[in-house]
Amino acid sequence: MPHQRFVRVNGIDLHITEQGSGPLVVLLHGFPETSYSWRRQIPAIAAAGYRVVAPDQRGYSGSGRPEGIDQYSIFHLVGDVVGLIRELGEQQAVVVGHDWGSMVAWQTALMRPDVVRGVVGISVPPLPRGSRPPLTLTRERFGEGFYQNYFQQPGVADAELNKDIAATLRLTYAGVRKAEPDPGFLGGIAEPETLPSWLTADDLAVFVDQFTASGFTGGLNWYRNLDRNWELTAAWQDAPITPPSLYISGEEDGVRSFYPMDDAARAIVPNLRGVVDVPGAGHWTQQERPEVVTEALLDFLR
Template sequence: MPSTRSVRLNGLDIHLAEQGSSTDPLVVLLHGFPETSYSWRHQLDALAAAGYRVVAPDQRGYGASDRPAAIDQYSIFHLVGDVVALIRELGSEQAVVVGHDWGSIVAWNTALLRPDVVRGVVGISVPPWPRGALPPLTVTEQRFGPDFYQNYFQEPGVADAELEKDIASTLRRVYAGVPDPDPAPGFAGRFLEPTQLPAWLTEQDLAVFVDQFTASGFTGGLNYYRNLDRNWEQTAAWQDAPITPPSLYISGLDDAVRTMYPLDDAARAVVPNLRAAIDVPNCGHWTQQEQPAVVNAALLDFLREL
């Protein structure tokens, strides 16, 4: 069973779940939106049993970790800085960094900005994004319209209030992910209230997430999106820079992210040491929770090859 504690990183208390011996090779698991370290519950046991030290933090703004008030405290440099500080705090020189959804963006950028501390990098759902010629929110508005969720998230307080109005309903809708043919305004309103939870999510699991977001709210996680254009502006120096550590990409075949951000030739060019791109059948967006056995096997294969 994993143990939990908080560590002090970059002036913040960051809560984490960890399992395995402190002398084993370190693997850091980074969750996405709207999730927490609990989304890795199926990976902690499996990876620790295979001889790895596995650590899953609640990233800043989430769960039991601190939530800075200022939006600019959630830039990609802050998020990568937390990962590097965590690796150092745990007494390691390097780690394999694994991310899902927004955690993938943080993982890819940690490997880009600090390849010296990354033995290997795994992105789940979200592939590496080449830095484009235009700010990301300009691109999403052009491609998907002004109501695209990433653009909708920009106005402070708006999506926050919508998602927090009924947190249990928000998470049921988002996790089940059944599109509403007559969607209501907002983000959660795009999805139907499910008649039952998806098979991968128990009522007990949902209750954990509901309790966590009741305590934290959604603002911290939304602030990641509110830095998309700032991140683009501030990473100009890394234009066309490759992500050099050995890498792995895992994606559910039914994940809508594949249509928005495919692992196309441009994305593959960013990861010259991509070992494999694994398609997971019968799997949507919540990859490591939906198909843990497949994800665990892929992670262990990758780790052993390192």
């Protein structure tokens, strides 16, 4: 059975879920999720002979939530992964991420290939560093209302998402896009008639409890470092991500429309072992189609 504990890393406590023994596999969640998003993968990967550890990353659930926005830069996030691997007594791990966790996984493999045996990104592919700040590009392409730009002003999206946490998560995970959106992040999403089959009322309640404890500001602060991260990573311009890699994406994931796995993305992962398109899956890939994602991960690990 998975068990939970805290690990001290880089001056904060990370709450982790772990199970199994063998080569280390680290699972990194996205926004707005927690380690609970890997509930289907953890027992299956552990049963296959691996030590699986899924942290609640900084700013989330029971983990440390530094106040300063600058405490959520890509250097902090990668540092947490490297520090976690070391605190677990290991020298290397296969690092798997979904959504924002995918971005952290790719960056960890880029900056510390000595620590990463293999890297898997789910939903978000490897992103080449562009010639201009990312928020400038999204503003020009999608407008100021694009969610990543909307998230920038401290307190604004925080208040919207924290107002009714159950509604925020229900709409984010299961809502339907409106043809004529209202302002804000949630204004473009209509209430679902029912929860999808992959998300039970009990599952939703777990997420609600976790975000009631933490709020959304920690996760939003990751977005508030997008341009800072671009500045900080200038030294890795055009650098390849060399560890063995895998990319998994739901065929109906809207992220594919603005972060495609195109020739530019493939060019920076010379050791790409495969691309897995998951039929019938949207953005919450490992929750929506756990059996497909788990099997793809096990194939890669083997």
